[in-house]
Structures are given as C-alpha cells and as structure tokens.
C-alpha cells in the first residue's frame with residue numbers, strides 16, 4: 001500500500017519540513033523515510049530526478 005519513493009528536496013531551516021523538487025511538502029517526522037531510501041533500492045521519483053538533472057546542467 002505504502003509505496004516508498006525517493007524524492008529530492010530541500011529541508012526548511014525553520015520547521016524542518018522538506019519541499020521536494022516535484023512540489024510535495026513532507027513533514028519533518030516523515031522526511032527521513034523519503035530522504036535517503038536509495039540504499040534500500042526504492043524507486044526514484046521521476047519528476048524530482050528530471051528537475052534535479054535540468055537544474056544541474058546550465
């Protein structure tokens with residue numbers, strides 16, 4: 001049911017919430033579960049990946 005997807009995003013300095021590159025807002029208490037799941041082989045969010053790549057290349 002709960003499918004883990006790895007998002008990329010930025011953690012807010014004020015409240016710890018994470019805003020992902022695909023526009024999701026992840027509360028601080030759940031951010032850890034989506035923040036570094038790459039080690040466990042979870043799917044990556046395609047939207048976050050494409051935004052991340054386009055952001056790296058200028």
Ligand SMILES: [Zn+2]
Pocket residue numbers: 006007008020021022023024045046047048
């Ligand atoms: Zn995403």
